[in-house]
Amino acid sequence: MTIKEEMEALGRARLMGIAERWYDQLVEGQIPSISLPTRTKHNIEYDDASEVWKYGDRESVRSAQTAKGASHLLKMAYVIGFLKQQLAENRSSTLREMYYISEGWKGAKFGAQDESNRVVEDLEILTDIQREIYHLRPEEDGASIFGPIRIREKTRRGVQEIHCQDNVGETGYQIPNNVDALEFLDHDAKFVIALETGGMYARLIENGFDEEYGAALVHLKGQPARSTRRLLKRIHEEFGLPVVVFTDGDPWSYRIYASVAYGSIKAAHMSELLATPQAQFIGVQPSDIRDYDLPADHLSEQDVAALKAELTDPRFATDYWREQIALQLQMGLKSEQQAFAARGLDFVTREYLPARLSEMGVL
């Protein structure tokens, strides 16, 4: 069995285990229930072993004692049945499709997709298996990688071996939804740089930054999809390559870095699979806005509120971030990564990135 098949078998067994437990509870005259960690910022704890943020001990119990709880367990039972069928038939579907499929589930029909997504997250936590293994896709992904890395992908049309510089178009290799269906064969890279915007990704490709510095370029497309974070994690682990993250210089972009490095609150149960704690933030740093006198916009009220929220976010509880965020609040400014273009189209690849990379000990 391949790792993928083993994971699927394990997932199937654990899904069935949830239903069996309900059966036993009923047989023993108990009320069927499940218990899940509370999913709030206050129930996230740093795990020394894995170096990522995970849910703490606070749990909330859902039982069939109330009509609301019973309906929740009923819906979960239908989803378990649906996923079991997908695994049996080797089919897949989007989260949106599953929501529509519930139209046929009578009393277990979902009122909104948030609700069905939530049940999927619950099942990920209960089985400790990510939804990709159950063949559940998000709507969109389409992030890309361009660099000296050779991968093997099993597609419906057989196995493809693709070199992410030599066998791809100028936009690179598009990351599939289930990264665990990929094999990373070999590479000639020194580090991985993850980029928030398509503009900067194209800039580094055009300037030949990948060749000159042995960089594997990954386009995050804003807040990265799970598949993109999983890819970064696997490249880091399997090739032992350093990962740096280059985003805009605003509070929302810092959260993009945080989700790569420490995982997101929403998917804290997947942190070990998705997070790359060793990933370093390269910029745009508030101090860069000052030091390079970058074109900047004034912080909006929402920006200021987001920065202040980050000061209480465990993922930003370091001296580095406290200083940078304090500086930004004091300056009242934010800059985009493409603002470096004000100093010429080559400045970012000839001056800024090399300087930062050696400063960070990557080059």
Added chain:
Amino acid sequence: MTIKEEMEALGRARLMGIAERWYDQLVEGQIPSISLPTRTKHNIEYDDASEVWKYGDRESVRSAQTAKGASHLLKMAYVIGFLKQQLAENRSSTLREMYYISEGWKGAKFGAQDESNRVVEDLEILTDIQREIYHLRPEEDGASIFGPIRIREKTRRGVQEIHCQDNVGETGYQIPNNVDALEFLDHDAKFVIALETGGMYARLIENGFDEEYGAALVHLKGQPARSTRRLLKRIHEEFGLPVVVFTDGDPWSYRIYASVAYGSIKAAHMSELLATPQAQFIGVQPSDIRDYDLPADHLSEQDVAALKAELTDPRFATDYWREQIALQLQMGLKSEQQAFAARGLDFVTREYLPARLSEMGVL
């Protein structure tokens, strides 16, 4: 010279022509000016020859008589110089980067990116050359194609020949920004189906719809980028393949179809390059919502307003659209393309699409 090089030489000459005309105007003691077609829905006319909607005769003149007009021409002069340099150095940049580069243009600095984008559109109209030829990129593109089509792409690393089924990952071939740098070599397709959502694109790939029906699948990613529309136009013209468009069943999605078939008001000056007048709308039709009893949402006030606006949009001035829009306003409902999943994951590829395609005479 390749077609691309010829276009670039032509573009360069026409850009210079604008500046030369200003020079001559000054020498002759006239006030420098440019005149452009008025860009509103009311100045769009159907062009029988090309079968697309284009700007009519209404023109607005911009002259240096006023400080505002003079500053506009100054900025345009700087952009012309910048594009001339990009062509000379074979460099490219994003619209965003050009906006930032104007930081160094003193009095010609743009106040916002809308303004610099607008000047680029003006230059496209004045030179009748699209910005891609001047190496100006948008921020993002990343739409994809999956199907029996073989293309040749010239990249920084040499020429790649790619079969869009056999040499790509499961997400297909990512469409580059400048489609005119591609050659379409040969194909084994019967038609092209353009899809609004990534969910439906993945559904058709998983269900093997491309193989079973000889379909080339194009993911529009919502309102399609110019590169995606250019690709559809070229495949239709060069391979003589029918193009059908499959979107959600709401007024915003009908505009996606309209921009593929008739061009957009914003880019009416590019209609001949971007629009595929023979493209047919496959669905989701309001009558489908009724006939298939699809899961639907109620129309919002904005939806109703948008539908009514479409009744006065020349691009929707056909009996077919009047009937469908009238029916939708009467039902007060809209459905997404993935709503077909309520009838099972195969319904859309086994029942709906084949029925519609033969109805439309494509199959």
